[in-house]
Amino acid sequence: GNSVTQMEGPVTLSEEAFLTINCTYTATGYPSLFWYVQYPGEGLQLLLKATKADDKGSNKGFEATYRKETTSFHLEKGSVQVSDSAVYFCALRGGTSYGKLTFGQGTILTVHP
């Protein structure tokens, strides 16, 4: 079945540092890939997505590229802010579980001033 593996956290950075959160997946076919963000005490918000190989999703300075050859969808941001502190979830939809979203375990990001 489908699975998503994220780098273990928590990740702690200083403001303006470069961020990478690794995400790899296992799925058959051509799943769609997503990054969701959860701010403290809130539900999940879609941050960005990519629906086919080599697509780059981007939003709020965050980027992720759908790499089918390495089955990866790593999240990056060139300069993080304190307001980016949140939990980030990588997810996929499709493959053997059409319609259902499979999440990674989440990565806690804390950005200090």
Next chain:
Amino acid sequence: SQTIHQWPATLVQPVGSPLSLECTVEGTSNPNLYWYRQAAGRGLQLLFYSVGIGQISSEVPQNLSASRPQDRQFILSSKKLLLSDSGFYLCAWSLVPGAGGGYTFGSGTRLTVV
């Protein structure tokens, strides 16, 4: 535009008491609906999903049940809560069909069983 409402936002219930969490979606028809639970410090676990009125699929055996009495209403229930039912419960919807689309989540209910 589509919106999803989930309530209550927080709930403290004694062990053995019943539970009812409600989720409604506006601005769309025949959505797929989902209930997730997020235990403290852990990831998201899919509990139930529904592709139509009265159609419920359970992902994990547990002390909870779900119902979909109307097209855009999804209810999570329990007859007797356990301590282990504590967590953050999230409702979500998605369009059918469309593996390319993501889910839209509600703001969640934080349940504490005491």
